[in-house]
Amino acid sequence: MVALTDSEIYLTTNAAARAEKALKEFGSGDTSVVALDHVTMSVEAERFTAIMGPSGSGKSTLLHCLAGLEPLTGGSMYIGDTDLVSLSDSELTVLRRDRIGFVFQTFNLVPTMTAERNITLQLRLGRHPIDRAWFDTVVDELGLRDRLHHRPSELSGGQQQRVAVARALINRPDIIFADEPTGNLDSSSGQEVLGFLRQAVDNFGQTVVMVTHDPGAAAHADRVIFLVDGRIVHDLDGPNVDSILGQLRRLEA
Amino acid sequence: MIRITLENLLARRFRLISTAISVLIGVAFLAGTFVLTDTLGATFDDLFAEVNEGIDVEIRSAEEITTEFGVPVRGRIDEAILDDVLAAPGVEAAAGAVFGYAQFVDPDGSPMGNPGQGAPTYGFSWTDVDELNPTNLVDGRSPAGPDEVVIDAMTANDGPFAVGDTVTILLEGPPQRFEIVGVAKFGRADSPLGASMAIFDLDTAQQVLAEPGMFDAIDIVAADGVTADDLRDTLAAVVPDGVEAITGDQLTEEGQNAVGDALSFFNTFMLIFAAVALFVASFIIYNTFSILVVQRTKEMALLRALGAHRHQILGAILLEAVIVGIVASVLGLVAGIGVASLLKGLLAALGMAIPSGPVVFASRTIWVSLLVGVGVTAIAALAPSRRASTVAPMAAIREVEVDESGRSTIRMFAGLALLATGLAVLMWGLFGDPPDTLAAIGGGVVFVFLAVAALGPIAALPFSQVVGRPLARWRGVPGELAQENAMRNPKRTSTTAAALMIGVGLVASISIFAESAKASINKIIDDAFIGDLVIDSGSFGFGGLSPELAADLNELPEVDAASGVRIGFAEIDGEPQTIYGVDPPTMLSIVDVGISEGDVGDLHSAELAVHDDYAAEQGWEIGDTVDIAFAQTGVRPLTVTVLYTKSELTGNFFMGNEAFEANYPDVFDFQVFVRRSADFTSEQARTAVEAAAADYANAEVQDLEQYKQTQADQINQLLGLIYALLALAILIALIGIANTLALSILERTHELGLLRAVGMTRRQLRTAVRWESVLIALLGTSLGAGVGLFFGWAMVRALRDDGFTELQIPISQLVIVLVVAVAAGVLAATQPARRAANLDILKAIGTE
Ligand SMILES: Nc1ncnc2c1ncn2[C@@H]1O[C@H](COP(=O)(O)OP(=O)(O)O)[C@@H](O)[C@H]1O
């Protein structure tokens, strides 16, 4: 556990996103909670990174801060070379719209919009043209062709998550953030969604960061970062279920 | 359950506040109307009591004519009766009294007061019997002789005038100048409720206000120990036929009742608007509770699962409504006092002078307001409460879905049935002969509104597609969202829109009605009027222009013909009627009344011209003798000598001046029509007429365009009042839109958070909410305009025989209403849009 004291070593050069001494505190004074305790890390481009850790360890907070959804208390965050700390709320909004893809655990879709319009939502919000060929590729890849004109309420949970993945892909974002994307799915639907995220990296050269507490899900990633109490405690490259479980056991010990 | 209700109320107090406000406004208006009319009533009651305080018995003519305005007119009595009265036993003192029209002219030459619309401008006779004199001299002395007058303190102040000044007074004869010898208060007040008083000695008063040798009344003080009732009985035996004796108390009661009747008309008028406001409010309540019930489905299901009975759920929600109703009604009651003074100010701003007096807050005001406020709230919340009570205990926790229930066939047929009923009742009211016309029309209108509200969800969809499509193309995703969200709960949207529809519909129909009235009047003037100038007094029925003016004008070389038009009141078959008096040959050379039978040259002292439709209705023919009751001369047989077809300028009856003067002791022209001589330009003629009319301060010389404008202004004034009152209904509807949006946004917290997370800017979100609001407002406005067009058309058509010959649709005004509705929609969305835009994204995504 020697290496864990110095977070600096996790910095890599080919970074799609970076955190430098990121500090996030909720509340102030006696009741304050440190969710991120000077986290320094980077997310490598075109790789699939998973974040694991016990409940309350700061996984979601890290993801939200990286995605520009939550301001830091201290330190800095970058998407590519863009310093998130320097951006205004509306600049952050535009950054999320144009450069980031999201897959949340639930409520990923706007209920009044058909699948197709949910998929193109971010592009349309920015009034960007839709690349039809790319749209077709994504839709066919995710098997959503015959679901395009359905509303979310007419889709299964797995289909809904696939639509969310399609929305994340259609934008060709710098980075896709997924917070427990399989948390609400049965295992076969979950496997499907994880497969698509993997494909996004392998076939389309996307960068994916996924929070999960499921070792099986994390095993699809290229790298797993372990968080405890807002600090990075381990960084596992080329993980498999066994190595992940082993690491988790060590953390609990 | 009561605890749960109270907890719910507290938790949702902000939601319920806006609901309460809509009820509060309606109740405040209701209470305000009561407070105002009660206050006015009490003020007038006090006035009558004060005036008649010292009178034990009054003797007056028994001949009384009710007028179309409700105020009766009475004949005069011979002054010789005073001697018999004074000789009767039990009489301590008695004095003749005379009153009539007298209007002061201020030092700048303008007439003071406005008897046509405000408080009257009275002339009185002075009496030296203290008990019978309601005035108190505060300066100078009592009037004596033909050149002296005592004026009221209000006029002295406004003039300004002081004792020793000279003042011009407009009278039945030519204007006269008097020396002010005294200033008097009326009891403790500067004037009787804003009316002006010119007080002359009795002889002068008879001369300038009435007729020599005649009194309007004789007022009597009883001797010590003689009761008013006894004295009345004694005097009743003394006076001749056609003269009656009544006690001072009876006199007071009569006056109070007459004012009460006039006020009850006003009361009804205002209550209609209170009813409109509450009707609109009921839509808001219905909608709010419907939404709250949907939002609490899970809670309700849980309560049912835990063993709550249906009636307990129903009761809990109704109780919530009742509490909201009580709070709103109590606050509304308090606000009603403010509303009363606002209404008073509004009426005053429109030129209707209203006296001031202590505010009266009757117990009736309290219980009616509470009952109505709570009742409306509870009834409107009943259907949503019932819906809540039918929630199944195991109601699934569903995601928000698009509600399709607004398009059921049951709704469609129910709506159509309601519409058919409403139209039938409305048409019956307008074109038929129902026992209560106002109730039939009102009921029909309410049904039609309810029907359109029921059919609203069906209309909403195509509407939103027509308006929403281009919006989506124009504004992108925010436009799409606006359209989709507006259509997400068609019932909710259309109920919200329906509230606005009511106000807009009424505004639209009234504006059509008013524009048609103006166009019809213009057409009448164009068609019937051959003359060049109209001299208007602004009075109708009390005072006016001295007939001397028309006589003077006829002397001018620039004038070919000048004819005064008088009006007098009479009863025919017990019905109050208005009879016009004209100089027939002169008049007919200026105005075309469409003589269909007879010769106006034959209109002498006992002849009458009758509108042909009225004559046909009564079965009267040329040569028939008809009985007409006059206040002064009693029932007189007149011969129908002329029939005419155009009733717009001279009503259903007119007579020659000879007959008019034979039956009416006081003669005023309310207008003088003038045709110039062909030898002069209209400029020259006008200058000459204006010079001749200069002494008559209340004579307003107008050419035809100005005359039309004056008529239009009168309509516009009433229109302004009605619009101001309807603005209230529209305000309530806007609160409703804001409320619905706020509740909807609460429901959509989750997806709004999602939209913000994936990159919707605050501005885009605000735009979406704003356009949703505009769509709702546009739907309401369109429905309202449609319904209003129909109502307007129906009203105008129904009154075609009463002179509404022209149907005028004020396109530009309707467009303005539309634009205002859009602006209002934007305004209503401000707060909800801000709240949506400032939502905490992560919390929103996290919201269950
Ligand atoms: N909005 C918030 N307000 C206060 N504390 C918060 C908030 N969000 C998260 N926290 C706290 O920060 C810590 C990290 O939370 P989170 O990132 O959600 O953990 P994880 O996703 O790993 O379960 C926890 O202690 C949590 O209670």
Ligand SMILES: [Mg+2]
């Ligand atoms: Mg989490």
